[in-house]
Amino acid sequence: MRKLFLVLAIALTLVNVEAEEKNGFGATLKESNFHLNVDLQTKYLWRGMEMMTEDSAPVIFPSIAYTTGGFYAYVMGGYSINGKYSEVDLGASYTTGWFTFGLNGYYYPTNNTPNDNYFDFKSKTTGHWWEAVVTMTPTNIPGYIMVSNFFAGADRNLDGKQAYSTYAEIGTHYDFLKDNTISLAVGAAFNKSCYNGYEHNFGVTNIELKYTYTLHFKNDWTLPLSASYVINPVREKSFVNLTAHFGF
Numbered sequence: 001m002r003k004l005f006l007v008l009a010i011a012l013t014l015v016n017v018e019a020e021e022k023n024g025f026g027a028t029l030k031e032s033n034f035h036l037n038v039d040l041q042t043k044y045l046w047r048g049m050e051m052m053t054e055d056s057a058p059v060i061f062p063s064i065a066y067t068t069g070g071f072y073a074y075v076m077g078g079y080s081i082n083g084k085y086s087e088v089d090l091g092a093s094y095t096t097g098w099f100t101f102g103l104n105g106y107y108y109p110t111n112n113t114p115n116d117n118y119f120d121f122k123s124k125t126t127g128h129w130w131e132a133v134v135t136m137t138p139t140n141i142p143g144y145i146m147v148s149n150f151f152a153g154a155d156r157n158l159d160g161k162q163a164y165s166t167y168a169e170i171g172t173h174y175d176f177l178k179d180n181t182i183s184l185a186v187g188a189a190f191n192k193s194c195y196n197g198y199e200h201n202f203g204v205t206n207i208e209l210k211y212t213y214t215l216h217f218k219n220d221w222t223l224p225l226s227a228s229y230v231i232n233p234v235r236e237k238s239f240v241n242l243t244a245h246f247g248f
Helices: 002-019
Strands: 035-040 059-068 071-078 084-095 099-107 127-138 141-153 166-175 179-189 202-215 220-232 237-247
Touching: none
Parallel strands: none
Antiparallel strands: 035 059, 035 237, 059 071, 071 084, 084 099, 099 127, 127 141, 141 166, 166 179, 179 202, 202 220, 220 237
16 A cells, blocks of 8 residues: 555656646746836936936836845836937846945937947946945834945046045835835935036935825735925925836
8 A cells, every 4th residue: 555655656746747837948937036117207306316307208217127135136228208318227236134235337328319339438438327336224223324426437527537426315214004105315415426517515415205105906916106205405496206116
């Protein structure tokens, strides 16, 4: 009888192995580490800066992300619906404990000509912006501190020299039921930088109060909708912005 059960167990195991789905390379199918995201903003605001000062229009941000353990990498585009603005970004980060260390690259393709200089990486002529970012997120405090520096690329001051634009931001949030959240962030530029037109030294450039309401659908799919009230004291401007985040 024991031999019979043993034979049946082996047979069932073989059936399960044969039933496993394979991909074109012969490997067993598994959950993907890749994710798709699409963000829609009624106005393109970033760290208190208005990115489209003329011909302003809603902007769509499609992206592909890869995650495994503490490692995260992404490729993202930014395109206004009126065709007046475009952007191509890529980056990677690693999280360990409270800290996340990241490297980002930003590029702004031309919209009115097929000619571009994407592969120009010369320090004085490149259109790429290279940024290093460190974020500290304590596990026992609902908040974060982030410091960013453009260490290379097209971040050049009024004299044409590398500006090393430095930005720091501190934020906190209060959570409600059903993934709804209210948050506050305050950011400042520390030198004459891209955040203040290379005209000022230290100054608060971003105060953002944001409320996020999350819609819940079947199969655990969610749609976060965020409304932000943004003040830029250096530019003496204020904005109200709506963002919808689609994640797959």
